[in-house]
Amino acid sequence: xxxxxxxxxxxxxxxxxxxxxxxxxxxxxxxxxxxxxxxxxxxxxxxxxxxxxxxxxxxxxxxxxxxxxxxxxxxxxxxxxxxxxxxxxxxxxxxxxxxxxxxxxxxxxxxxxxxxxxxxxxxxxxxxxxxxxxxxxxxxxxxxxxxxxxxxxxxxxxxxxxxxxxxxxxxxxxxxxxxxxxxxxxxxxxxxxxxxxxxxxxxxxxxxxxxxxxxxxxxxxxxxxxxxxxxxxxxxxxxxxxxxxxxxxxxxxxxxxxxxxxxxxxxxxxxxxxxxxxxxxxxxxxxxxxxxxxxxxxxxxxxxxxxxxxxxxxxxxxxxxxxxxxxxxxxxxxxxxxxxxxxxxxxxxxxxxxxxxxxxxxxxxxxxxxxxxxxxxxxxxxxxxxxxxxxxxxxxxxxxxxxxxxxx
Ligand code: ASP
Numbered sequence: 358x359x360x361x362x363x364x365x366x367x368x369x370x371x372x373x374x375x376x377x378x379x380x381x382x383x384x385x386x387x388x389x390x391x392x393x394x395x396x397x398x399x400x401x402x403x404x405x406x407x408x409x410x411x412x413x414x415x416x417x418x419x420x421x422x423x424x425x426x427x428x429x430x431x432x433x434x435x436x437x438x439x440x441x442x443x444x445x446x447x448x449x450x451x452x453x454x455x456x457x458x459x460x461x462x463x464x465x466x467x468x469x470x471x472x473x474x475x476x477x478x479x480x481x482x483x484x485x486x487x488x489x490x491x492x493x494x495x496x497x498x499x500x501x502x503x504x505x506x507x508x509x510x511x512x513x514x515x516x517x518x519x520x521x522x523x524x525x526x527x528x529x530x531x532x533x534x535x536x537x538x539x540x541x542x543x544x545x546x547x548x549x550x551x552x553x554x555x556x557x558x559x560x561x562x563x564x565x566x567x568x569x570x571x572x573x574x575x576x577x578x579x580x581x582x583x584x585x586x587x588x589x590x591x592x593x594x595x596x597x598x599x600x601x602x603x604x605x606x607x608x609x610x611x612x613x614x615x616x617x618x619x620x621x622x623x624x625x626x627x628x629x630x631x632x633x634x635x636x637x638x639x640x641x642x643x644x645x646x647x648x649x650x651x652x653x654x655x656x657x658x659x660x661x662x663x664x665x666x667x668x669x670x671x672x673x674x675x676x677x678x679x680x681x682x683x684x685x686x687x688x689x690x691x692x693x694x695x696x697x698x699x700x701x702x703x704x705x706x707x708x709x710x711x712x713x714x715x716x717x718x719x720x721x722x723x724x725x726x727x728x729x730x731x732x733x734x735x736x737x738x739x740x741x742x743x744x745x746x747x748x749x750x751x752x753x754x755x756x757x758x759x760x761x762x763x764x765x
Contacts, residue, residue, distance in 0.1 A: 358542045363614065363638060369549030370617045377553040377621075381560025385568070388561025391554040398551020401544045402627045405537060407497045409630055410651045411509050412534035417647025418513035419527040427514065427648075430753060434649045437752045438657040439693075441597070441745055445590050446692045449663035450670065450685060452586040458578030458667075459674030462726075487698065502626060502655045502701070534647075538637070541630040548614070548631070552621035559732060572729040579671050579727070583734050586663050587741050594659070594741075594748045602751035604639075611639040612747045619743040623735045625654040625701030628743050636750050645753035653746030654701045660738030660745070661706040662696035669713040672723030684717045691716040706738065707731050 358366075381388045421427055490496035490504035497505060516523040563569045573580055598604050615632040622628055629650060636646045669688050673680045680688065695709040707724060714721055 358545070358634065358638065360638075363611075366545055366548055367614050367617075370552055370614055370621075373549040373551075373553035374556055374617055374621060377556030378560060380553070380557035381563075382566035382569070384557075385561055385565025388557040388565075392558040393554075395551050395554035395558055398544075398547045399555070399622060399624075399627055401547060401551075402622070402630055403500065405541055405544065405630045406500060406502070406626055407505065408533070409537045409541070409633070410502060410505055412530050412537055413633065413647040414506060414509035414651055415513045415516070416527060416531040416534045417644050418510060419516050419523070419530070420644055422517065424514055424517055426757075427510075430645060430648055430757065433753050433756050434652065434749060437749050438653065441594065441659050441749075442657065442662045442693050442696060443689075444593060445659035445663040445741075445745075446666045446689050446696075448590050448593070449583075449586050449666035449692070450689065452582050452589070453667045453670040453674075456578060456582045456585075457674055458576075458582045459671040459676075462576075462675040500626065500700075500702075502651065506651055506655070537630075538634065541634055545614070545631060545634065548618060552618060555621045563732075569733075573733070576726060576730055579668070580730055580734065582671070583664055583667050584737055586667055587660055587737050590659055590663055590741060591744065594744055598748045598751060602748060602755045604751045608639055608747075608751060611635055612744065615743055615747065616740050619740045620736045623703040623732070623739045625658070625739055625742045625746070627701075628739070629654045629701070632743055632746060636747060641750050642754040642757055645757050646750045649750045649753045650746055653749050654743075656697045657745055657749060658696040658699055658701075658706070658738075658742045660741030661699050662692050663741070664706055664734060664738045665692035665695045665710050665713050668710060668727055669717070669719060672714065672719050672727075673717070675726065676720060676723065678719060680717060687716050688713055701742070703739075704731055704735050706735070 380391070418427055421430065487501065488503050488507055490501060493505065493508055495501075513527075516527055519526075560566070560569060563572065595609070598608060602608075612632075612635050615628055615635045618631045619625065619628045632654070633646060633650050636650060637643060666688055669692065670680065670685075691713045695712040696706065698712070699705040699709045707727065710724065711721060713719075714723065
């Protein structure tokens with residue numbers, strides 16, 4: 358996509374977010390009528406996720422040539438993912454301890470939502486189980502990305518060892534990947550109107566501006582804690598980008614379409630096609646991006662990790678349960694795991710938070726008070742999740758200098 362078209366779409370998306378917010382605020386439930394347009398856009402994006410992930414990873418990894426380079430790329434990527442996620446959780450804990458958003462709150466014992474109640478047994482072992490699926494088609498049908506990623510990595514590694522017959526298959530996936538990127542470029546033209554409708558619908562569903570403000574003020578300190586924590590992490594990632602990845606402001610501007618789409622869809626997975634397109638346009642090494650971005654969209658969730666820690670502590674404070682240093686260390690570890698285990702779909706973090714609450718014996722009913730504003734905070738944490746992935750791709754690019762000239 359040319360720079361002119363990309364900027365045109367960016368302005369369209371900004372207008373879509375503003376107009377969507379205005380429509381949902383003023384028309385309340387009436388704005389729900391535009392939902393179908395947003396669904397069309399989301400479905401079009403989701404349609405591309407599985408073929409995009411498979412073709413990107415296979416062509417990306419196979420083109421690394423030497424399988425040892427995968428080890429290097431994997432090492433850099435995982436080191437970045439873990440270190441930034443740890444910092445995000447630490448920021449969440451510091452903010453929640455300073456602001457004490459739940460102190461003095463009177464809890465109502467709200468009912469658990471069905472999705473959460475059905476997952477009460479979710480545990481750490483479950484996270485590992487989600488990595489392998491006995492049936493790849495089932496995983497694809499349910500957009501379970503992690504098993505598909507793992508399979509694609511192993512398949513690509515096998516291809517690189519086959520010599521000539523392997524090359525034919527790699528060039529097939531390479532062509533298929535290029536076709537997917539073209540198709541995503543077309544879908545992007547739908548983004549402004551799609552995001553308009555997603556924002557208008559979600560705000561309208563809450564009953565419009567006044568009802569929304571009431572919800573926000575009920576747990577205002579919690580909202581303030583999470584948003585200021587996320588803003589701090591955003592600045593931290595900016596610094597990583599400047600100092601470690603060696604990128605400038607242009608990279609942030611170039612990623613805006615993806616960040617606003619993340620805000621509009623509240624889904625890292627649905628945003629993935631657009632994240633890849635933006636990263637590519639910013640001249641990031643494609644081999645690095647094709648590996649790091651699909652993986653990042655499902656396991657690297659800084660915003661979610663920060664949220665899980667802050668929300669769990671908020672619940673403890675609201676119930677008047679004192680959590681000392683050792684309990685907070687457990688929150689630190691489990692919030693990281695819960696974020697890794699969360700799928701890149703709307704409000705997935707709320708479900709995996711059970712892991713954190715169970716680990717320190719907090720009442721699951723506490724999730725009830727977070728529900729009213731979770732959809733709103735989800736948009737901010739998803740934006741940080743996607744930004745974290747984009748910076749991760751830039752870091753991987755920085756440490757793979759030999760590849761820069763050999764882009765496909
Ligand atoms: N919606 C988030 C994402 O897709 C996950 C979550 O925190 O609920 O990245």
